[in-house]
Amino acid sequence: MIRITALTRQAGQQKILEDINIEIRRGEIFTLIGPSGSGKTTLLRLIDLLDKPSSGKIFFDGQDTAGRENERLIIRRRMGMVFQKPAVLNVTVAENVAFGLKFRGTNPAEIPQRVTSALELVGLSGFEHRRAVTLSGGEMQRVAIARAMVTNPEVLLLDEPTANLDPVSSEIIEDLLIRINNDLHTTIILATHDMVQGQRLAHRMGVIMNGRLAQVGTLHDIFYQPNGKEVARFVGIDTILKGVVQTNERGLATVALDNASFEVVTSCPPGKTVALYIRPEEVTVSIPESGKGKTSARNQLVGTITKLVALGPFIRVTIDCGTPITALITTRSCGELGLATGMTVIASVKASAIHVRADPA
Amino acid sequence: MNEIITGITQAFNLIITLNPEVLQIAALSVYISLAATILAACISIPLGGLIHFRKFRGKRTLKMIIQTLYSVPTVVVGLLIYLLLSRSGPLGFFGLLFTPEGMILGQMVLIIPITTGLVISALSGVDRNISDTLLSLGATEFQSIVQIVKEARLAILSAVILAFGRAISEVGVAMMIGGNIAGHTRVLTTAIALQTGMGDFGFSIALGIILLAIALVIVVAMNLITSGLSAEHQQVMGGPRS
Numbered sequence: 001m002i003r004i005t006a007l008t009r010q011a012g013q014q015k016i017l018e019d020i021n022i023e024i025r026r027g028e029i030f031t032l033i034g035p036s037g038s039g040k041t042t043l044l045r046l047i048d049l050l051d052k053p054s055s056g057k058i059f060f061d062g063q064d065t066a067g068r069e070n071e072r073l074i075i076r077r078r079m080g081m082v083f084q085k086p087a088v089l090n091v092t093v094a095e096n097v098a099f100g101l102k103f104r105g106t107n108p109a110e111i112p113q114r115v116t117s118a119l120e121l122v123g124l125s126g127f128e129h130r131r132a133v134t135l136s137g138g139e140m141q142r143v144a145i146a147r148a149m150v151t152n153p154e155v156l157l158l159d160e161p162t163a164n165l166d167p168v169s170s171e172i173i174e175d176l177l178i179r180i181n182n183d184l185h186t187t188i189i190l191a192t193h194d195m196v197q198g199q200r201l202a203h204r205m206g207v208i209m210n211g212r213l214a215q216v217g218t219l220h221d222i223f224y225q226p227n228g229k230e231v232a233r234f235v236g237i238d239t240i241l242k243g244v245v246q247t248n249e250r251g252l253a254t255v256a257l258d259n260a261s262f263e264v265v266t267s268c269p270p271g272k273t274v275a276l277y278i279r280p281e282e283v284t285v286s287i288p289e290s291g292k293g294k295t296s297a298r299n300q301l302v303g304t305i306t307k308l309v310a311l312g313p314f315i316r317v318t319i320d321c322g323t324p325i326t327a328l329i330t331t332r333s334c335g336e337l338g339l340a341t342g343m344t345v346i347a348s349v350k351a352s353a354i355h356v357r358a359d360p361a
Numbered sequence: 362m363n364e365i366i367t368g369i370t371q372a373f374n375l376i377i378t379l380n381p382e383v384l385q386i387a388a389l390s391v392y393i394s395l396a397a398t399i400l401a402a403c404i405s406i407p408l409g410g411l412i413h414f415r416k417f418r419g420k421r422t423l424k425m426i427i428q429t430l431y432s433v434p435t436v437v438v439g440l441l442i443y444l445l446l447s448r449s450g451p452l453g454f455f456g457l458l459f460t461p462e463g464m465i466l467g468q469m470v471l472i473i474p475i476t477t478g479l480v481i482s483a484l485s486g487v488d489r490n491i492s493d494t495l496l497s498l499g500a501t502e503f504q505s506i507v508q509i510v511k512e513a514r515l516a517i518l519s520a521v522i523l524a525f526g527r528a529i530s531e532v533g534v535a536m537m538i539g540g541n542i543a544g545h546t547r548v549l550t551t552a553i554a555l556q557t558g559m560g561d562f563g564f565s566i567a568l569g570i571i572l573l574a575i576a577l578v579i580v581v582a583m584n585l586i587t588s589g590l591s592a593e594h595q596q597v598m599g600g601p602r603s
Contacts, residue, residue, distance in 0.1 A: 045493075048497055050493060050496055050497060073499065073501060076496070076497070076499060077499040079497075080497070080498075081497035083490055083493065083494060083497075085490055087488050087490035087491045087493070087494040089491060089508070089512055090512060099495065099498045099500070099508075100498040100499055103495075103498060103499045103500045103501070103504050104499055144494075147498065148497075148498070151498075151499065
């Protein structure tokens, strides 16, 4: 649907985007995920043809978009975009939604009916005559989606559509996007810094870090097999350890660290330097003599709790097992185990839960 | 003290009896300033739009010059237009000096910086995201400009009203270009200046009251426009959430 090759965008001397290559497939939900300021908005604006790339190409449905302004307008009119801060004009909701149709010279007799069905789509039936500036943030964002969808775009672009919204409003919008994609088969490209949202919505994800596309893949690829330290940190992997493969018997290898050793599943041969990525949810914590510590996990390390950080229903526990390991456990089980800093505990990880990457550095 | 009381009594007499001379002067004032304001708006709205929407070198400097001209002394504009319109001046052949049309031209020159400058600020006051939103909705550049001007309509309207206030209350241009010819170019401000000099305080006070009344009408109109907007909001907010 959209193919981007060797795209860069510079502002003065500063490179905002560098060497971006992606292919967005027709009918998929593709999320661009990355920290604030990584270039997601810039990329979306380039895709919507609001700005021009410094170099590189964007193909829309096979057609080069680097043409004259009126050709770009024709392509832009096949897309819809929703911005992070919804800009609604100081007219009624119906008039706001009708803009796209008016700009395209749609028959005025047809407009009210199409506006009504677009508002129905976003669950705002009956809001036609309300003044748009008086709506709540979530309602405004839904008006913005109705306004983008009223022209039946082939591609819907959304830039952090829920960044300023409460969890309930965010969920309404997420459900709405899934429905639009399912029922209308609209290709959706969504930028977000929220991992959970990206995970909930996306068929495929692209991780943007400092203006570069660090990894493109399915959720599983990115969450469990991150392509490098930065991506791993961003997707919530706190524990990244460096070691050397000692032995490898049919894929089950031993990796030695400075003060510990792990059994992992990898094809890396002995002698190879590797990085071990351990997701905090994969680490279980138990008390040494309680008897509950017997798990099937191959890696059981004894260590001391150095830090407990409360994260709502979860607690992040940092354990020094010769090397620091982070575990994410529920607040309830933390209470049951009576964990406190200074306690000696066993941290267990299954060999198959450790992602191993041959470390170039 | 006695003079003031007599003056005020006389002034109310003149107004209540609808003195023809007073009415003629007031009507001419409103006509000249209204014409100047409308013509200035017709030039300033497109001009302000052009300056706001186009990118060019020296835009900042131009905006600063326009803002400086907000407070240009009326007598300086009067002098400039006088030199242009006088019989030996470059526009002398039009014969506009000492005519109401010449005064309209002078007041236009006086208020165009204000209307242009305020139109630019009105347009800059429109949310930046709106322009992107309009383009993303498939607007051509022209469609998007029209929509942004519409969005700024209230701020533009108050700029125009403010400019009318400056036009009707100025003396310099009216005196120097109009010449204060009775029945022809005599307006409220020039008449007040002349009659006061002649010791005819009653007449001056009457005209002053009319001038203040016009100012009051302007203030009320401005308030209605701005509060009309917020009242509209409240009505919608308080209304049923159907």
